[in-house]
Amino acid sequence: MDEEGTKSECAVLQEGENEENKSSVQAESRNGETENQSLSKRQRKKLLKQQKWEEERELRKQKRKERKQQRREQRQNNPEEAGEAQSFRKRPRREATPSSLRLVVDCSFDDLMLIKDVRKLHKQIQRCYAENRRAVHPVQFYLTSMGKQLKQSMDEKDKGWVNWKDINIKTEHYSDLMKKEELVYLTSDSPNVLEELDQKKAYIIGGLVDHNHHKGITFERAKELGIEHAQLPLSSFVKMNSRKVLAVNHVFEIILAYLEKGSWQEAFFTVLPQRKGAVAVDQDGANTQEKEEEDSDSDSDTTEQTAKEPKS
Ligand SMILES: C[S@@+](CC[C@H](N)C(=O)[O-])C[C@H]1O[C@@H](n2cnc3c(N)ncnc32)[C@H](O)[C@@H]1O
Numbered sequence: 001m002d003e004e005g006t007k008s009e010c011a012v013l014q015e016g017e018n019e020e021n022k023s024s025v026q027a028e029s030r031n032g033e034t035e036n037q038s039l040s041k042r043q044r045k046k047l048l049k050q051q052k053w054e055e056e057r058e059l060r061k062q063k064r065k066e067r068k069q070q071r072r073e074q075r076q077n078n079p080e081e082a083g084e085a086q087s088f089r090k091r092p093r094r095e096a097t098p099s100s101l102r103l104v105v106d107c108s109f110d111d112l113m114l115i116k117d118v119r120k121l122h123k124q125i126q127r128c129y130a131e132n133r134r135a136v137h138p139v140q141f142y143l144t145s146m147g148k149q150l151k152q153s154m155d156e157k158d159k160g161w162v163n164w165k166d167i168n169i170k171t172e173h174y175s176d177l178m179k180k181e182e183l184v185y186l187t188s189d190s191p192n193v194l195e196e197l198d199q200k201k202a203y204i205i206g207g208l209v210d211h212n213h214h215k216g217i218t219f220e221r222a223k224e225l226g227i228e229h230a231q232l233p234l235s236s237f238v239k240m241n242s243r244k245v246l247a248v249n250h251v252f253e254i255i256l257a258y259l260e261k262g263s264w265q266e267a268f269f270t271v272l273p274q275r276k277g278a279v280a281v282d283q284d285g286a287n288t289q290e291k292e293e294e295d296s297d298s299d300s301d302t303t304e305q306t307a308k309e310p311k312s
């Protein structure tokens with residue numbers, strides 16, 4: 001059933017229940033106990049529950065007051081701990097020196113995704129945003145070709161996105177915004193391996209959660225447009241027990257970590273989830289055993305830390 005249908009059915013059910021409630025209360029107030037007996041078992045149960053809830057109102061209020069008082073006392077007796085808890089909740093932003101490097105999430109694949117995957121992409125973008133905001137060297141963050149399902153998801157699930165700072169959200173395609181010779185498409189299918197980052201370039205990440213159903217699509221796009229392309233130097237630094245195809249936020253965070261640490265190895269180890277089984281390879285590549293498994297796009301570690309600025 002579609003959403004509208006479900007909603008209206010719920011509304012009808014709700015109305016029905018409300019009517020049932022109203023009539024049962026009215027029935028009781030008019031004729032007291034006698035009428036009450038004529039109520040259905042379900043209505044009587046509801047009525048009793050409602051009465052109990054009303055009776056306990058004061059008790060609940062009292063308990064709330066006590067808890068508040070307890071917290072106040074705790075803060076007074078142990079200000080240090082309270083301060084720590086406070087600063088943990090609100091992690092300060094670090095002193096930032098912005099990088100001139102542009103990092104673009106190309107959202108032109110919207111039509112290829114089901115809404116559930118668009119929602120995953122949305123979470124990954126929230127994570128990118130949060131990580132960039134607290135990065136030591138935040139990049140010039142772009143979302144290009146933004147619209148359709150992604151915009152719908154953002155409007156529905158996170159209205160605050162319209163107030164996001166330090167981000168360029170564009171409906172245009174990146175090729176209409178940036179010079180062709182400055183563009184580098186990051187794609188695991190490229191035969192080129194990224195060695196350094198060039199601050200003058202714009203690196204593009206495919207805004208796609210496709211469980212590898214569209215293998216090679218970004219590589220093809222880069223070739224069609226005649227722009228540079230490169231894969232991250234994963235196999236030179238880590239041996240992974242899963243695929244080389246990473247989620248958008250992982251690629252984004254690896255770039256941020258590389259800008260901070262100046263080492264790919266450190267960047268990979270900081271960002272890649274343990275379950276990928278990242279193991280360092282000897283610098284002569286002795287352990288390098290490339291095994292390109294194509295598991296589904298990681299989204300699980302984007303769930304908690306979206307735009308709230310923490311890190312998992
Ligand atoms: C989930 S992947 C999308 C995979 C998609 N089938 C494709 O052809 O790109 C999301 C994006 O992260 C980037 N990416 C993922 N793994 C990468 C790697 N090993 N090297 C460079 N970029 C990578 C690419 O830009 C990719 O489009």
